[in-house]
Amino acid sequence: MPPKKQQSVKTFDYSGLEKGMRLQVESDGKYYAGEVVTVSKSAGRSKAPVKVSYVGYTGYDEWVGGDRLRSKALQVSTAEAGGFRHNIKAYYTMPQVPNPLLVDIFAREKGVDLVALEKTVDLPSLENRKGDSQAKNPAGQVPYLELRDGTIIAESIAICEYLEEAKPSPPLIGTTPKQRAVARMWQRRMEEHFVYPCFNGFRFATAHPDYPEKSGGLAAFKDFFKERATPENGCALVPEAYKGLREWSVNKLKWLEALKKDSKDDFVCGKRLTVVDIQMYTTIKFMGAAGEPCLEEMKKLAWLSAWYDRMDARPHVKAAIEHSKGLLW
Ligand SMILES: N[C@@H](CCC(=O)N[C@@H](CS)C(=O)NCC(=O)O)C(=O)O
Structure with a gap:
């Protein structure tokens, strides 16, 4: 049987949208000129956080999600089905030391739960400098991510960049x-x-x-x-x-x-x-x-x-x- 084709899931970053901004809104398969009325940050509205009005039509304001919007200010990223976090098999760390702490805070500020994926590497006993850990990350340090396809991503800033690209919002590097x-x-x-x-x-x-x-x-x-x-x-x-x-x-x-x-x-x-x-x-x-x-x-x-x-x-x-x-x- 051929491998199942992975479904593409889009993630939208709405932080570039502002009240009054012009954009295009899809309605019944057609795109109309619209304007941003407000952008909600509430979790309950996360699927359709943008209230728009249709230019030239009153009384039709509605809440929509990124799938129905076209705007240069709307950042779209595509992750495989299940979200990018699903692609991370393990997060190798020792939470008490500075580089893991950097990645930990960065992930928390972004709303990415790495704690559930943590595998502790015991630095004092040199576990990081031998065996499986050294083979995975030849630089011999923590932290590093192991993806499901076997890719290892070490270097704290590279990990942060990966998280930022995979989940652009909220931005901790930037949207432009x-x-x-x-x-x-x-x-x-x-x-x-x-x-x-x-x-x-x-x-x-x-x-x-x-x-x-x-x-x-x-x-x-x-x-x-x-x-x-x-x-x-x-x-x-x-x-x-x-x-x-x-x-x-x-x-x-x-x-x-x-x-x-x-x-x-x-x-x-x-x-x-x-x-x-x-x-x-x-x-x-x-x-x-x-x-x-x-x-x-x-x-x-x-x-x-x-x-x-x-x-x-x-x-x-x-x-x-x-x-x-x-x-x-
Ligand atoms: N350039 C690496 C540095 C990583 C690093 O220095 N890790 C320390 C912990 S904060 C470590 O693993 N130390 C143990 C060792 O060097 O054996 C990064 O940015 O992640």
């Missing part, structure tokens, strides 16, 4: 090329000059004789990366660089503060939450709890401190932090 480019610009800036100097400052410090007494840090992490950041794994530890890397990451926080302190921005990328806020938040949260200087230094910076409190207060962030309890908090 310009929005996406601006969000990615901020993400790369802060990753290059804050997140990775901070991560490597931590990794290298744990391998230095100063650690933890003179350097600050936690005894439990002493030499944690000795069998991980090895030449065989394509890595190196450069213990003597730890102070410079810490300084670099804190300098970038100060740089961001100087740019933002007189702004009305609530988020790094401007007025909306994007992936960079989540990546920075999870880095500061974990590294601060691990005794790295970024949290204490950030508390001296007014805009960043207020931003961090805003992130902390988000219901999905709180839920993810609760889920990640047991190691450093």
Whole structure:
């Protein structure tokens, strides 16, 4: 028997539609000129969230879904039947550590339930660096997704991009090329000059004789990366660089503060939450709890401190932090 043809299911992102916008509305198989009256965010209206009026006809306003609309502002993505989440077989993670926490918060903010797909990989026992886990993700780290067709998607930002494309709404990168480019610009800036100097400052410090007494840090992490950041794994530890890397990451926080302190921005990328806020938040949260200087230094910076409190207060962030309890908090 030939394989069953998979049915195509469309997902609509209505966030680009605004009151008064002109669009085309289908009625009885014909498209008419219409106008957006309102866009509802209520769950009860999710199948037909757009109230439209027909231009030139009064009294025919109705609630419709994306299947009956044509507009450049309406984003449409096609997932296989059952939705894209159905295509994810497992989510390999250890919720207590920063990169999984980034993906966890991103998924929760998007309304994607990854928790039900979680398979915990035990990092302390090096489970991630051997056997099945290492075979699946040769980079030897978490998090990563395993799709039903066997594809592995590792690298936290690649996972976030995948979730964003598969479920565009609510957007955490962007709905237009310009929005996406601006969000990615901020993400790369802060990753290059804050997140990775901070991560490597931590990794290298744990391998230095100063650690933890003179350097600050936690005894439990002493030499944690000795069998991980090895030449065989394509890595190196450069213990003597730890102070410079810490300084670099804190300098970038100060740089961001100087740019933002007189702004009305609530988020790094401007007025909306994007992936960079989540990546920075999870880095500061974990590294601060691990005794790295970024949290204490950030508390001296007014805009960043207020931003961090805003992130902390988000219901999905709180839920993810609760889920990640047991190691450093
Ligand atoms: N570039 C990777 C980094 C992943 C990463 O650093 N994972 C850490 C946990 S936050 C890990 O698996 N550490 C254990 C190890 O390196 O052995 C990503 O963005 O996902």
